[in-house]
Amino acid sequence: MNTFILGIGIFMFTYYLIITEKIPHTLSALLGGILMVTLKILPSEKAFRAIDLNVIFLLIGMMIIVQITSESGLFQWVAIKIVKTVKGKPFPLMFLLMVITALFSALLDNVTTILLLGPVTILITEELKIDSIPFLIAEVIASNIGGAATLIGDPPNILIGSASKLSFNEFALNLSPIIVIILIVTIINFRFIFGSKMKVARDLRAKVMDMDANRALRDKKLMITSLTVLFFVFIGFLTHSITHIEPSFVSFGGAVILMIITKKDVEEIFKTIEWKTLFFFIGLFIMVEGIVEIGAIDIMANHALNLTGGDLAKTSILILWMSAIISSVVDNIPYTATLIPMIKTGLIPSISLAHPEIPLQIIKYALWWPLSLGACLGGNGTLIGASANVVAAGIASKSGKNLSFMTFTKYGFLIMIESMILSTIYLWIRFL
Secondary structure (H helix, E strand, O other): OOOOHHHHHHHHHHHHHHHHHHOHHHHHHHHHHHHHOOOOOOOHHHHHOOOHHHHHHHHHHHHHHHHHOOOOOHHEEEEEEEEEEEEEEEHHHHHHHHHHHHHHHHHOOOOHHHHHHHHHHHHHHHHHOOOOHHHHHHHHHHHHHHHHOOOOOOOHHHHHHHHOOOOOOOOOOOOHHHHHHHHHHHHHHHHHHOOOOOOOOOOHHHHHOOOOOHHHHOOEEEEEEEHHHHHHHHHHHHHHHHHHHHHHHHHHHHHHHHHHHHHHHHHHHHHOHHHHHHHHHHHHHHHHHHHOOOOHHHHHHHHHHHOOOOOOHHHHHHHHHHHHHHHHHHHHHHHHHHHHHHHHHHHHHHHHOOOOOOOOOOOOOOHHHHHHHHHHHHOOOOOOOOOHHHHHHHHHHHHOOOOOOHHHHHHHHHHHHHHHHHHHHHHHHHHH
């Protein structure tokens, strides 16, 4: 059988299993990865290299830090403070969590943000006896939106910044305005979707208002130690462009130091790691690399860009929508890595040569920003569109709740389409 057809068949079959949840999605992804290797679509050496250890070790490190920090009672303290701030009202709570999540995601990264805020959200909603899933969906969508605003918020932006030499300030100044608009529209959407459905009994609201947040802190010494380590981990994330130390080593190093200082039982801590989430990523990385190996992404990108005939406006809008749609079903990191050389060495020089009247900086902005917006915001399209989505599903599962593929996609795909429409208008007004 033709390798290309076989590879596409494996991808579609795996995707079908993930959507229908006939077997656990971790096993679906691992099966897809195994089939890519055993059916000779992808050499085993490339399969191992496809596993992004930066993502895996970042997740392991943050999972350990979050687990140890949670034992101090800090998350319960934060949960009570947040609930009391909004007086136990569900939609103001959702609004506050979305804004906090978006801001954290812009300054750190969306996966770290969800790992920190996800457990807090579960605690709050359980205390108010309301469904956690709408809050987790709202949070993870806000994290993907916020992460698109800065150079360090989402991995595709880091790749684009490195290749294009665009600065942190350029990302923030050019992308933050549309990200703020998209976040506001998304919050309004969730107000209409969930606002009238979420009710908290008056006696429960009165009960949480009477709660003493300080009594939730079980171990203040552990809290101070954990927060100190977290602070230095965050500094490590923020100074990555200066130190060139990968966030994965910062995160994992912080976890190791915290375990040493707190003298925690390593075996017990390792039991709390979300291994099924990590193995889902491993399977997904291998499966997507198989799609890259057969040239499927290259073929789609080349055919799509040939349609524009070198017109800057058409090319810009096409990159935006193509990036969003593809990034909603495959990992946005290999997709972004594939398009970067096409834009850098192909489109920018050719469009600049064909249209000397257009300033080079405008051409660059008109091609790099749609790739960034499409790749980052496209992650909201489905449950497997972004790492933060999968992590949120893992947090939900650990608490005995089910954030299914179809449940997330029902809301996420709508937000993605709206985000692309708003981004199209913004790009047209600013750069085209």
